[in-house]
Amino acid sequence: AGNKSIVVSGSSKSTMKVSGRVHVDAWGFDHDENINDIAANDTDENNRLGFRRLRFGVKGKIKDNMIYKIEMELAGGNASEFRDAFIGWTDLPFLQEVLLGNQKRPYGLDHLNSSRYNVFIERPFVIEAFNEDARRLGLQAYGISNDQAWNWRYGVFNGRNVQDEGNYVGDHLQLEIAGRMANTLWYDQTSGGRGYAHWAVSGSHSDVSSNQDEDEGAVAESRFRTRPEARTAGTRWLDTGRIAGLDYYNLLGLETVVNLGSLQFVGEYQSNWGERDGAEDIHLHGAYAYVSYFLTGEHMPWDRESGTLGRVTPFENFWLIDRAGGGKAAGWGAWQVAARLSYADFSDEDVQGGEAESLTLGLNWHWNTNARMQFNYITGEIKNRTDLVGTGNYDVYGARFMVDF
Amino acid sequence: AGNKSIVVSGSSKSTMKVSGRVHVDAWGFDHDENINDIAANDTDENNRLGFRRLRFGVKGKIKDNMIYKIEMELAGGNASEFRDAFIGWTDLPFLQEVLLGNQKRPYGLDHLNSSRYNVFIERPFVIEAFNEDARRLGLQAYGISNDQAWNWRYGVFNGRNVQDEGNYVGDHLQLEIAGRMANTLWYDQTSGGRGYAHWAVSGSHSDVSSNQDEDEGAVAESRFRTRPEARTAGTRWLDTGRIAGLDYYNLLGLETVVNLGSLQFVGEYQSNWGERDGAEDIHLHGAYAYVSYFLTGEHMPWDRESGTLGRVTPFENFWLIDRAGGGKAAGWGAWQVAARLSYADFSDEDVQGGEAESLTLGLNWHWNTNARMQFNYITGEIKNRTDLVGTGNYDVYGARFMVDF
């Protein structure tokens, strides 16, 4: 392409970077009959094949110190949505960086990690249930200490996920204040970050509408639900429903990461106390822990600015290719194995969202910095769930192909 | 990013510019009980928070003398739409520029102005009601005189808004011919355009289907409706409904702008005569006028090629930032105040779309050429409206954050 076909941004005062990702997933479900009662259509969960993420977006800077981002999610076909969609200010005194718009709420390391870098295909019960789809309309500040040891984010959010609607309509603002303070307490500079340790504490206070009727104005954002750490259709296997009388809830999250070369330990715990009018208060909670290891010697990088996982760089890229100049070249990519234990209890008093535990075994095959395959085997059980008789056991098999650009 | 990551257009014969905008709005409504009857769900209008515009698009040239544009509106979440979507020819003898596709109809200065430059958050009653969502499928020529004193646009359009459907289906074409002749009768070159005067006349003749049934083929484009110059949900507070028996309507628009440095006067009047079969003809009309003033000395630029408002450049950009090289820099941006009076009468004979008047006070804080905040306070009343008993009074508070790139 010649000089004239170079793409330029709409304004001479703004820059633009265009990026995207493609995630193609396959899921197979095998469960006992009890699960039928909580799966879609009151029948067995169907297998699934298709796009998990098909994203495309632009971001850039606006002179002097502003930024913007619009990201689209096209994997829903007719039901396209937006993801990150914000304007922001950088280099601010005291506040450092502030974003206004649709952005991730600041709790749950596994949600703050990009889906491009996460070790397992889907997120743990508790992380997804207490922060469904993560992003909300809000105003959030992002900061970091000069020595990069501490980073934090805090802000106010509206409780509704508006990625499919674009706007929140309602007289009850359903405001939430939330924040996260993270500390990289050890980071081995000499090895280029192959050793590090991190901990963080996060929390939120969410004011919830008492309106339980979806037809009138504000819908109460008082529901916690999630899939079985795999992509089921329609219904969520764990679901509290809208909790009657919920006035507000407080969330506390604790997280830690320890990385020793190719080996990584990660754990999180989240606890959710709900205050109800005319009913007993409730306490829901959950946790997960995993260990991952690179058979080929690489490590999981750490981003000290955001306190999240970074992009893996294989020692050698994967594939046997025919070189243009003749001859062949081979490389095996990076191989990573992982095991995760996850637990959640969303049942308390009359709220019976379900109690679940599961084990996930994972294999990640990183082809290059921008592409990888993931394989997950999940075995779990659910009990104490409305509509579920006794205990439901299940096995799930998943695979993902992924690139980002 | 290195050389290889430069984005190029799909064809060596075409150029591409990528642009977009993010508008984040908050609205609060306060009205008397009478308004309940015309607001959504027969209850009080809910407050609103979210994206008003989330746009992204590409445009460019195709060798030798063609142009193209596709612009998406993502603020609706699942309900994405397109906006400008056309192909065109430039440098034509006599016709100058011709566009085919979805583009703005040529009447109403306040609609022809980009939402990036308009002084108030939302458009006046009459401008939006007689040209709902502005864009239609059409073929329109755009011209300008050599001395830039005169510019014009005229063309034929289909009457239906197809931004949500993509196509018009119907045997009655519902064609409209429309045009606008504009004159910049004074433009002070020496001050760089700080002084100018403009007037324009526009008109249309719209042939309307008599089919009043949405289920069969062509739906009659014989409805005029609008919100209270603020973003309400669902229903329009002013709405004639589909006017029984309407055969065609003729529209006449007059507009003027006088700019004296930081001070600007703008006024428009539009009149709409409807010819009906088997019923009395009707006459609907409305007007608005506003004055705006920059406290910080800037002026509203004028685009003589299109006869519309241009992009404001603050004398100094806003924000206190930490400079990379140490030290701080501060600037206050540009501050603009404005007041608008708006009136519309959409009630005549048996058509009772409503009669409304409102006052809007506005404050615009321009941070830089690509970003600003807007604040509006609106107070108004509606009467002579079907379903409305007596007079409805309301106050509305609005704020917008806006960037474009």
Place this chain on the structure above:
Amino acid sequence: AGNKSIVVSGSSKSTMKVSGRVHVDAWGFDHDENINDIAANDTDENNRLGFRRLRFGVKGKIKDNMIYKIEMELAGGNASEFRDAFIGWTDLPFLQEVLLGNQKRPYGLDHLNSSRYNVFIERPFVIEAFNEDARRLGLQAYGISNDQAWNWRYGVFNGRNVQDEGNYVGDHLQLEIAGRMANTLWYDQTSGGRGYAHWAVSGSHSDVSSNQDEDEGAVAESRFRTRPEARTAGTRWLDTGRIAGLDYYNLLGLETVVNLGSLQFVGEYQSNWGERDGAEDIHLHGAYAYVSYFLTGEHMPWDRESGTLGRVTPFENFWLIDRAGGGKAAGWGAWQVAARLSYADFSDEDVQGGEAESLTLGLNWHWNTNARMQFNYITGEIKNRTDLVGTGNYDVYGARFMVDF
């Protein structure tokens, strides 16, 4: 635009090309009363005006040997869809290129041709009916012989069109294996490809779910349907419905192209044998042939790598333009005429999808390499169709404006 406004891709390891197309169509229908029974709403087919394609997409390379593509179709307004959406590997030993994701199934030259290059506005009965919307989730290899005489593609696909849903959900995988072997048996290098001959054979074996109920899991992909080679609303004039008891079907396609300078002959035949449980097996088939000729002497280029039509380059571009330096320049573009005969028989045993034949006369006015107008006149008849009494005759008039970039 300055240096800073150059758009870059999201990763330094990936390249990006942005492209799109705009197709604006107008259709007029004139048919006898019998057709009312198979047209939308049991009434006469309405005329149509709007966007047929409004596409925008990105594609590029990922170091070392991967590629990606995401393409959006916005012509549906609220109902946006994706088209090509895949990741892939190039320079592979033996397999050469492999794509995973949404891509065209490998049968029907007229479907493999890009809509940017096809000679007629819409595709023939049999090509569209046996490969509705062409693209499916699949894994397909693409190869070519060293002398460019042979090229092939083969792979496995899921039978469902997921462009509107993003995922296939169902326990019956409805797998299809399909392939195409193509041979450019003559290619006149000395004239730059003004003479060539091509033939290809393609086939598929499609395993179909027996589930006929759309409400439960996998929907049986056992329906063949198409419009009358023109863009009707809603219903398809030819439609087998879901074929009761269909277990699998086998498809065989034959195609040939002979090009002699400005003159081109194209023909295809496809035959579809369906194996049913508890009912007679069925045989559906169809064919078309066309001749096209450039009045202005150009030729239809041939892409030997894919075995499909290429982009036409007019000897001189169209339009009378005012040159910036004074004077005028004129050119008449390229003019092409064409005639197509098409036949299809989708009725056998109790399956009465219809038997149709039609003649299409076409005129293509190529303005430049990226823009053209197309005019089609179609006359045809349909019989042996469920809900249709006797024979239905119709005439259709179509026009298209098209650019790509």
